[in-house]
Amino acid sequence: MKLQITHETTYRYDAPILGLVQSLRLTPSVFEGQRVADWTVTVDGGHRGSAFRDGAGDWIESWSVRGPVSEVTVSIHGRIETRDTAGVLRGHRETINPLAYLRDTPLSAPDAALRDLAAGVAGEDALDLSHRLSAEISDAILYRPGVTESRTTAAEALALGEGVCQDHTHALIALARARGLPARYVSGYLHSNIDGAPHDAAHAWAEIHTGSLGWVGFDAANRCCPDDRYVRLGSGYDAADAAPIVGRTVGQGAERLDIRVAVEEMDQ
Incomplete structure (x- = not known):
């Protein structure tokens, strides 16, 4: 699938700030499931500093x-071609031990209820168990925007x-880790027309390490594994660690945030 993505995040302050610094994780991952045609990240009035690929x-x-x-x-404009790998993160180079x-x-620590839920799920192997854990979260948490916030555990x-996709992801990560499976939070984009209406948005899902198959993605909010509708940006221990934008400001002005995301399918 060929996708065109526009993502603008605008920070407004009620009093001028003296300056800010930001760390951006806004460039698509390099793996077999996606290939970037072009991708531009800009910050109005900003100066680009160092850049690197982390572990x-x-x-x-x-x-x-x-x-x-x-x-x-902060603006992102890009074109990318995606391919369905059944959720498997093939060809992704990293050095951190799973x-x-x-x-x-x-944000992702399991309490007694999450541990009990995890303990009650049986699977033939790590992959099967991961699918079943994801299904449990899909059933346990109804998708409903506006009822949780960024700090909801x-x-x-x-x-x-x-809850929303962040909540589904944190809960699935908690179940997986409770069963001894390494799991992490993934941020990215989703293009979907499942019910005839567009659902283009910034999105999040989990990846669980299943042994010899490696990392496999699970989107409990949509009851599926990531396919060619998904664009992967980056990962972390939880939503805070995987945040696409992390920054610090110098000044006293109160901040207001506006986000606009559009993911459009291009002609093949």
Whole structure:
């Protein structure tokens, strides 16, 4: 599938700030499931600093903006060709040992209810178990925007029984780690017309390490593995660690955030 992506994140401040620095994880991953035709990341009034590929295989670049400024926009414009690999992350180069992703974080730590849910699931092998754990979360947490926030934990989402893709992902990661399977949070984009209406958006899903097959993606929010509708950007222990944009400002102005994402299928 050939996709064109436009993603703009605008920060507005009620009083001018003196400046900001940002770390951006906004460039698509390099693996067999996607090939970038062109990709541009810009920051209005910004100066690009160092860039590198980290141990997880993600491309990270730093930007800085000197103030005073009252508005800053981070823009992504790109074209990418994707291919369905049945969720398997083939050809992705990274150096971090998968066992590192057994570490819990405040957002993804399992409580007693999550551990009980994980313990009650049986699978023939790691891959089968991962599919069954994902199905459990799909059934346990109803997709409903607006009922959770960025700081909602996996345990809180399960107790509430509602949430968005971030909540599904944190809860699935918690179940997988409780069963001894390394799991991580993935950020990216999704193009979908499942019910006849567009659902183009920034998206998140989990990857679980299944042994010899390696990392496999599971999108519990949509009851599937990532296919050619998905664009993978980067990963981390949880949503905070995998955030596409992390930054610090100098100044006292209150911040307002506006995000616009469009994922369009191009003519083949």
